[in-house]
């Protein structure tokens with residue numbers, strides 16, 4: 031049994047010693063002391079179904095035994111100082127990762143986070159093309175360092191960053207966007223930005239295929255092929271940010287860009303790649319990767335043996351435990367059940383997403399789509415009391431984000447929906 035400090039004691043320490051910007055979910059924050067596959071345990075031993083997966087980070091399941099074994103085994107052998115020498119872990123994982131990507135996307139740079147991966151991708155695009163302008167989508171989240179904070183397009187996540195050479199295109203949001211589900215119409219805005227906001231040449235375009243932080247927004251069908259075509263005509267590279275939606279989460283495909291039928295020039299990833307271990311990566315083609323030989327490029331922890339050993343174990347577990355298939359089967363069932371709640375509750379304005387990356391948007395008026403933000407918080411709190419944790423997002427904070435570990439079962443999915451149903455019925 032747990033014998034550490036209480037939730038109240040931890041909260042007091044956080045308030046005294048940690049950044050005041052750090053915040054917790056829930057009126058009574060949870061002290062999570064253990065995780066096992068799709069479940070989390072608090073300090074009283076109470077079990078919760080984890081419907082958020084550490085923000086789509088826990089892919090295989092909390093403390094999956096194979097991943098833990100790989101980390102422990104590598105930790106015992108060598109943890110670091112391999113950066114200027116050879117070591118099998120990094121090479122084996124790079125090879126395995128490259129085999130999951132289409133075309134000649136087979137050169138890997140390892141980083142420690144999604145932000146670092148996107149910063150590097152933006153720099154590579156600028157070096158390769160000799161251009162500076164980068165287009166990203168409104169409502170995107172790409173990170174919080176100097177360059178990526180510019181590419182992130184939501185005032186909730188921006189400080190007074192100098193946004194050099196970044197343009198934000200209309201978001202192809204089928205629910206709130208002006209052109210509904212017509213992806214090609216939204217993509218015209220990318221061409222307009224090139225024509226009227228740049229010299230006609232751009233370094234690149236970066237986007238998620240399903241926006242995570244932005245509230246689980248699937249880009250309207252047909253958007254990426256049309257946007258990529260405009261970007262390539264302007265000499266730019268297309269960057270797919272798979273930090274949240276990659277690694278089998280969408281079920282139908284391993285990478286979320288695949289459902290739009292495109293092949294990017296650069297793919298960035300993090301979160302699920304390490305099942306919770308800090309790891310990120312940029313994958314590109316040999317020709318594009320060449321630009322980093324012009325100077326010295328170095329990252330002390332990027333690709334260290336412990337994290338890359340974990341990464342290789344994650345890929346093996348996704349295969350062995352058939353997690354992509356599970357994301358598809360359980361995710362489809364979960365989405366169907368969530369969608370059926372729409373007939374019962376006016377407050378549900380939209381249910382969307384793919385596989386185990388699902389969103390439920392709450393509105394107080396279906397026609398006006400008025401965000402029901404306070405209600406969203408209330409339902410989350412009540413579901414926690416019933417033993418179910420989910421996330422929230424979207425600009426107005428009125429979208430439930432359901433991104434559980436990919437190992438959840440149909441019974442877990444039913445439990446989650448029943449808890450939501452029960453809470454909504456009491457409102």
Ligand code: PMP
Nearest residue numbers: 143144145171172173242273274
């Ligand atoms: N891209 C996307 C799509 C993300 O969701 C995030 C994190 N929420 C990032 C990039 C940044 O990743 P990190 O927090 O690891 O820097």
